[in-house]
Amino acid sequence: MGQGGEPRRVRAHDGELGAAVARAQDGDEPAFAVAYRLVQPGLLGYLRGLVGDDAEDVASDAWLEIARDLGRFRGDGAGFRGWTATIARHRALDHLRRTRARPRPAALEPDVLDLPGPHDTYDQALESITTERALALVRELPRDQAEAVLLRVVVGLDGPAAARVLGKRPGAVRTAAYRGLGQLARRLGAEDGPGDGTQGAEES
Known part of the structure; x- marks a missing residue:
């Protein structure tokens, strides 16, 4: 669970x-x-x-x-x-x-991959965000998703605590974190290349 x-x-x-x-x-x-x-x-x-x-x-x-x-x-x-x-x-x-700076995305490296592919679970993705390269990928997310992921995963706050930091509702922070992790998993799955046979499955 x-x-x-x-x-x-x-x-x-x-x-x-x-x-x-x-x-x-x-x-x-x-x-x-x-x-x-x-x-x-x-x-x-x-x-x-x-x-x-x-x-x-x-x-x-x-x-x-x-x-x-x-x-x-x-x-x-x-x-x-x-x-x-x-x-x-x-x-x-x-x-x-x-x-007057904005968070700037870092260049991706081909060996970045400690994060799982799109078929893996949310909890597995959470446990994998541990490296500098993974943090660089988080910085490419939309700001609300990046902050939610960082507070939930890197700082280790629960939903209500992260929501207090951001001045948002806990449900909104949980949703942003989930969507951000989903984007990371999809991006890293694409970097992995074809392998699970699901490419194009969502195109209809």
Whole structure:
């Protein structure tokens, strides 16, 4: 059974993350380092999908704000991931406004393929978005689909949490993520070339 798209590998650390955040709020600097280690990979992947090569700089700005406002956070580990994603998104949008840039698609490489073809399931596609090349493909999606995929898959937020970050209804975010993953699977299936005999099946 699918788990609504939330990556198990991220969810498994929520207890540890929540405990680290609570200690960090009491002034425990090593605990803040633990929280950073658990959150930064997903946060950086999300920002790469929004601002590309400037992700590290934007993440640094976001973490300065996170550290400054940590005492005001209330919630558990999953809530902390949503809170940090919201801050990171605001810093990314500020950056895009300053530079008047749009997320630019990266060139496809012929060996990109850790994502499944169109016949594979949604959950399998979710589990496969782990590489820099896959993130580059996500950046080619329409903006609403790219952000939904990044928040659900890379950051590991559930539907309601991703919806709060984006200011949308959970159903709209789930639909956008599903459609985005479907587009990725079809694109990568085409890169794989003919093999399952379904080419042209949808043309009538």
